[in-house]
Amino acid sequence: MFKMLREANPGLQRRFSPESAFHFADFSDEQLEELLHRTAAAAGLKWSSRKVRKAALGLLIRERIQPNFGNAGSVNSLLGRVKSAVAARGDAREIILADLGLDENAAGGSAKTEALLAEVEAEMSELFKAEHLRAHFDDLAARLTTLEKDGELDASRPADKVGSYV
CATH class of the missing domain: 1.10.8.60 (Helicase, Ruva Protein; domain 3)
Structure with a gap:
């Protein structure tokens, strides 16, 4: 945005200074x-x-x-x-x-999320030697469910950044 203000129209930057924005x-x-x-x-x-x-x-x-x-x-x-x-x-x-x-029956998500999860599971079932990944994801899901039930999961706080997952 700042680059656009500087380069596209120098007069805009003078009239609408980003530093004085609300x-x-x-x-x-x-x-x-x-x-x-x-x-x-x-x-x-x-x-x-x-x-x-x-x-x-x-x-x-x-x-x-x-x-x-x-x-x-x-x-x-x-x-x-x-x-x-x-x-x-x-x-x-x-x-x-x-x-x-x-979805009333979805485990903590929307019907769209449930459909996407089913699609991911179908794709993973076709992968060779991917059982450890499925077990890992199942473990993560169980931990998230526990955190939600215990009230320790704060949806208003952004997740911590992590490196490459692969």
């Missing part, structure tokens, strides 16, 4: 949840359960890690997708997990 802090989890609740209510929607609202909050928390997270804009984008899903169900006014793209 910085908006990300909303807290509580603020995001309150905004989710109010925005859904303003649209005439209600959450089918607290679990569903917490799942929506979890999606926003994971999205907050991205550099272009937009606080209320991200809430509005999420609820825009939810409204489309609710409308596709007909007369429903309650938000369910499926409206968030999540």
Whole structure:
């Protein structure tokens, strides 16, 4: 962005100095949840359960890690997708997990994630001598599940960077 400002149009840098740009802090989890609740209510929607609202909050928390997270804009984008899903169900006014793209039976993820995992497992089953990889991934999944149950997994904190996995 800075390079574009410097090279594309020198006048832009003078008019819109990156050093004097506004910085908006990300909303807290509580603020995001309150905004989710109010925005859904303003649209005439209600959450089918607290679990569903917490799942929506979890999606926003994971999205907050991205550099272009937009606080209320991200809430509005999420609820825009939810409204489309609710409308596709007909007369429903309650938000369910499926409206968030999540599967009630998925182990901590979305239906899309479950489909991708099944695809990866199918690919791995065709690999020669890859049993140790499958065992390793199963162990990682079990450890993650334990961390989630114990409340030790903080989805709002970005993962530590690791080197090459292979």
